[in-house]
Every structure is written in structure tokens, then in C-alpha cells.
Amino acid sequence: MPKMADQRTHLVLENYIGGKFVPCSRHIDSYDPSTGEVYCKVPDSDKEEIEEAVKAAKEAFPAWSSKSPAERSQILNKLADLIDAHLDEFAQAESRDQGKTVTFARTVDIPRSAYNFRFFGSSILHHTTECSQMDHMGCLNYTIRSPVGVAGLI
Helix, strand or coil, X not given: CCCCCCCCCCEECCEEECCEEECCCCEEEEECCCCCCEEEEEECCCHHHHHHHHHHHHHHHHHHHCXXXXXXXXXXXXXXXXXXXXXXXXXXXXXXXXXXXXXXXXXXXXXXXXXXXXXXXXHHHHCXXXXXXXXXXXXXXXXXXXXXXXXXXX
């Protein structure tokens, strides 16, 4: 008797570039560690998709960097609030993706994500420009904290 094709539908994730979800050219399988089964497809972005993301980030940079520290802080804190508001959804997704217990994801991983946004939202307001004197050389060193541009994160 011939085998039936697997008709399950999987969640298919897309890249988020320039404020919208955009289809990607390739996907790879992501496995649920507790079952070994594919549960979703994640982007396997190529050079062109990365270049589009960098282009979008560069286009967004002038507007972001022109915001005051207080405005940037509010945005980062709003992201933290949104993470908190969807704690259970994120905990379920993290548990399924990483094989951790839902309890661990709900009490450690997801709250830590919100905490990180709040930390940097606060840091924007409290870490100011610094100056240190180099007496033996008769000069000053300045540390200026301001947005510098696009950075990649893997």
C-alpha cells in the first residue's frame, strides 16, 4: 500500500524588513526538540535579503537617531510592555522552539527579554557623555553615547 504524503501544514516564518513581513527565497526546517518533528519553516536568508535588511535599517536610521533619548527610551519600554502582554504566547513558542519547559521560558527567558529592553531604555537616559583627563599627556578623552548606525546581530 503506498504511503500517504504528509499533509501537515507548518508555520512559515518570513523576514521582517522595512516595517513589513517579506517572503524569503528559501526556508529551513525547525524541529521541536521534544518530538523531533518539524513544526515550522524559518527563513534561510541569502545575500540579497540581508542587503535589503541593511538598506532598510540605513533608511530608518536618520529618523531613529534624530529622536531624543526620552523618545527612544519610550519606544524600547513599549517593546518591553508588548513582550509582557504576550508572555504566555512567547513562552509557548520558546518552549517549543528550544525544548525548555514552558515554566522556565515564562519565568526566565521571556521576562529577561523584556528586562533587556527596559535596561537599554533606561541606559539611554542615564549614561551620559563622559570625559576623562589624561594628566600626563595634557589632553581629554570623551565618550559620546549616541546612535552610530546599522549593526548586524546573529
